[in-house]
Amino acid sequence: MDPIIAIATTILTQIQQPTLAFLIGGMVLAALGSRLEVPEPVYKLIVLLLLLKVGMGAGIAVRKADLLALAVPALGAALAGILIVLLGRLVLLRQPGVSEMDGMATAGLFGAVSASTLAAGMAMLDGAGMAYEGFIGALYPFMDIAALLTAILLARMSAERKAARSVMPQGGVATMTMGQGGGTGHGDIMREILVDTLKSPAISALLLGLGLGLLARPEAVYASFYEPLFRGLLSLLMLVMGMEAWSRLADLRKVAHVYVIYGLAAPLVHGLIGFGIGLAAHHLTGFSAGGAVLMAVMAASSSDISGPPTLRAALPEANPSAYVGTSTGLGTPVAILSIPLWIALAEALIGA
Template sequence: MNTLLDPAILFFVFGVAAGIFKSNLEIPRSIAKFLSLYLLMALGLKGGFALAKSGMDTSVAISLGAALAMAFLVPTLGYALLKNRIARFDAAAVAAAYGSVSAVTFVTAIQLLEAGGLNFGGHMTVAMVIMESPAIIMAVLLANANRQRLAQQGQGSAGGFSLRKILHESFTDGAHLLLIGSMIIGYVSGEAGKTMMQPFAGDLFKGLLAFFLLDMGLMVARNFAEARKTSGFLLLYAAVGPWVHASIALSLAVVLKMPVADAAMLMVLSASASYIVVPAVLRYAIPEANPSLYFGLSLGITFPMNILLGIPTYIHAAKWALG
């Protein structure tokens, strides 16, 4: 499929190859952090502009509510399943990656829907952005709670467990706050803001995304040896989990009587895993987690599986259940 020849994805592959061959190619950390923050700002703006254009009505509210529910449910299930099988910091990060979404998977699904004559609501683009946040919040909450737990066991000097402190740290984390703030700014500024920000948030996006994925490819290669030591359970989770998540999303869509195309998009979003926003946040918010796990599983297994098999199946299932 042409998506697999996307230059940004190929730069990731190139980064992995460079890392495997132990090249001295390296993206300076200050530039890598800028790229992460840029991507968060651009995605937030895109969501805000889309929400300002679509407006709100009952059907939109129902679809966004379903997306928000899945955004909390998927990472909750993932963490509950993984926390006793791998390190808890890694469990929180992997759960966040699978609770969040893949923009490239989303765009591919749009193309397939349009080719099949199905028109989805424009608000589902907003759903994509909304579904980025809850999993990140939960991951940072869980990581902070784990740090407090370790401190109480004598592995640190932190004080007692403080929910207020954890909530404050989680909701004011700089990278995640930038995503939310950018979305609000995009909504308030609307179409005029979109026109003004197009050179920054639109024209530059693809190139800087490629640069970001090059850096992530290098990171995955550097952590590959450690990732190979993990059990096959994580590989099974990466391959089977998305189908379970999509099935739950379809059940919810049937109960809410969502339109076929919107239901298909909800399934796609629920089954996808983030390799942009979540790595951008977690590499700084949860440095204890291994990037080769949450990034490698989502992009190396779940992404191609969804592109080749998942999306057509999700669309067919939505037609069968709601058509």
């Protein structure tokens, strides 16, 4: 009975958190027929400020880290983000009724990182007296950006292939000419989609913030402007996504069970991937047991900050009911509850 009570308490706590509470509030307003709306220019400004803040915070963390000690875990974190998205694509897109965009957005959000779940993992390690590297906070942008870019790139490549098939003459062969040079083939298509993805407003803002944090000294404006506004802006974003989610909820009803199963199982599988990479880093570089735990925590988590605005801007066709509801409503509680499992594994295989 105790585990059931613990799960129910954690889910209730998550519902009361601003991220999910404002999402549900937006859905309730839409269900009641409210005419409340956030103008599109205001929404775009909110997304811009949020992503600049996330990017700058990541860049500042990376700049302050020991780059030599950071290299192997950072590559491992990026690899984990990519593997999680590829696994999610393999699982979700094989399920009947799951659209390409919804599946890839969900996989991308689960591949990205929840800063709040990472903070919960650090607090549990501190309480258990298990040491970890000081640069751990700088690892999350590597997993985060790798996962989001992979998900967006794969989704757009699929959309391009579908568009090409739709214009293919019956019995003919479709070719696509990319650029002025007249080059054809998958390499050209992938290159153009990658460039287009990097130029998209969401990814551009995220990368700009990362560059500013790395190469400039934006701490003053970051602390005085972006940090104080962050939670309020995120709540407004969740309100908008909640209203949008309700309007598209009917699209999700037939495949809701798929997302429930995925939301419950994925954090455990992803955590094992992250722990395995952390264990490999331990054997290669002496990465700590606590570091391996936090690598698992990051992999098990799903983004509640950078992911939703990035995916909403880059993949507007995707249904927020699928990717935000699955990750925040189910994935986050499971990820938090799984932290003791990764601590136990680290103690058994590495030692405190």
